[in-house]
Amino acid sequence: MSDEVAARLALAEALAREAGAMALRMRDDLGPVESKSPIDFCTAADHAVEAMIRARIAAAFGDAVIGEEEGGEAADSVWVVDPIDGTANFIHGGPRWCISLAWMRRGRVELGVIYQPREGRLFSARRGQGAFLNGARLSVSHLAHGAAPLVEMGWSERRPLASFTEALHRLTEQRFEFRRHGSGALGLADVAAGLNDAYAELHINAWDVLAGLLLVREAGGVVNDFLANDGLTRGNPVLAATPEIAPRLSALLGIPLPEPVEMAGSETP
Numbered sequence: 001m002s003d004e005v006a007a008r009l010a011l012a013e014a015l016a017r018e019a020g021a022m023a024l025r026m027r028d029d030l031g032p033v034e035s036k037s038p039i040d041f042c043t044a045a046d047h048a049v050e051a052m053i054r055a056r057i058a059a060a061f062g063d064a065v066i067g068e069e070e071g072g073e074a075a076d077s078v079w080v081v082d083p084i085d086g087t088a089n090f091i092h093g094g095p096r097w098c099i100s101l102a103w104m105r106r107g108r109v110e111l112g113v114i115y116q117p118r119e120g121r122l123f124s125a126r127r128g129q130g131a132f133l134n135g136a137r138l139s140v141s142h143l144a145h146g147a148a149p150l151v152e153m154g155w156s157e158r159r160p161l162a163s164f165t166e167a168l169h170r171l172t173e174q175r176f177e178f179r180r181h182g183s184g185a186l187g188l189a190d191v192a193a194g195l196n197d198a199y200a201e202l203h204i205n206a207w208d209v210l211a212g213l214l215l216v217r218e219a220g221g222v223v224n225d226f227l228a229n230d231g232l233t234r235g236n237p238v239l240a241a242t243p244e245i246a247p248r249l250s251a252l253l254g255i256p257l258p259e260p261v262e263m264a265g266s267e268t269p
């Protein structure tokens, strides 16, 4: 693998591990917690990890970066970075937070890496070449478990609480199970790993989802066109699911899927 995607995938995997180790060290002495809204917080670790990632990318490739904490602009070669996704879980000391890195070339997501330090889970995908967890190939569930489909439904204050509770109501009426664990990136990674049957949220930002959407797609799942209508900078609804339930969820949540629904493939999320 000597091409430019392979070189960036190698960097992304190394960088995710380095970022995870740095965040873990900083968690020992958390410092003040900044409040972006009543339930959206940020720590010195979020800033320091993003700064480290930006410096490493600049030194290795000089690519542009869009990051959760410092922003940034689209470019032909751009990384989309969440230094800590699941910051609330990080602050509370739980395990469900991660580093999420995606690289886009000319508007298409080429690679995605998600690393969950507390569980030692490194998810990675390259467009057209499958999705992996610590080197083992992943597949969405295809509902092989035989139980009620499990949907993780995220929520933030960017959308009214009522729209979230109404969605949960409709899911429950249709015999779906639901969860909310506080990291969109890991929710998507778990769909790719077949641990959730779907992840949905009525608005989420690109740094939370681009790596995870590629993972789901490469694991045989169905995803919405997140990058439509300036999703890269403004965010969008997200839906990612095992193919068997994707059309029903799309109708139930009002999140359109590309037509015709593809069962597997390597298109851009």
Ligand code: IPD
Pocket: 040, 041, 068, 082, 084, 085, 086, 087, 088, 154, 155, 156, 181, 182, 183, 184, 185, 201, 203, 204, 205, 208
């Ligand atoms: C948040 C998490 C959460 C999702 C929110 C995101 P952050 O990101 O991914 O699960 O529901 O929409 O903003 O703030 O922890 O990086």
